[in-house]
Amino acid sequence: MSTPFDPSHLPPVDWEPAPPVTGGELARRVRTRRTRRRFLKAASGVAAGVVAAGGGLWVWRAATRPREYDYGGITCSEVEPRLERLLAGQLPEPEATRVRTHVAQCPNCGPALEALRRKLASRGDTASDG
Numbered sequence: 001m002s003t004p005f006d007p008s009h010l011p012p013v014d015w016e017p018a019p020p021v022t023g024g025e026l027a028r029r030v031r032t033r034r035t036r037r038r039f040l041k042a043a044s045g046v047a048a049g050v051v052a053a054g055g056g057l058w059v060w061r062a063a064t065r066p067r068e069y070d071y072g073g074i075t076c077s078e079v080e081p082r083l084e085r086l087l088a089g090q091l092p093e094p095e096a097t098r099v100r101t102h103v104a105q106c107p108n109c110g111p112a113l114e115a116l117r118r119k120l121a122s123r124g125d126t127a128s129d130g
């Protein structure tokens with residue numbers, strides 16, 4: 001008859017059990033960390049590029065910004081935020097006259113007022129349609 005299976009008759013296991021973290025696993029972890037660091041470096045490089053581009057754009061805009069005019073005792077940067085209220089008739093009178101005087105002579109604010117007027121008109125049209 002055959003003998004029952006007995007594991008103790010098997011040759012002893014002479015290889016050591018694998019450590020929890022094998023060399024391959026360790027290498028993979030190191031590689032992951034290195035990849036992440038490379039990614040962060042690349043990301044920060046991209047961020048720096050974006051900042052540089054933004055700064056360049058800012059400089060470009062500052063350089064190409066139309067120069068400030070002073071008509072009617074008021075400057076373009078003071079007129080611009082008042083244009084919408086002027087069109088809406090919400091600007092108090094001494095101020096409204098100064099803004100109108102400025103816009104009438106200013107090569108920047110004249111077209112800006114026209115563009116705003118058109119924009120508000122088209123917005124009003126679409127609003128009344130709904």
Ligand SMILES: [Zn+2]
Nearest residue numbers: 076106108109
């Ligand atoms: Zn102006």
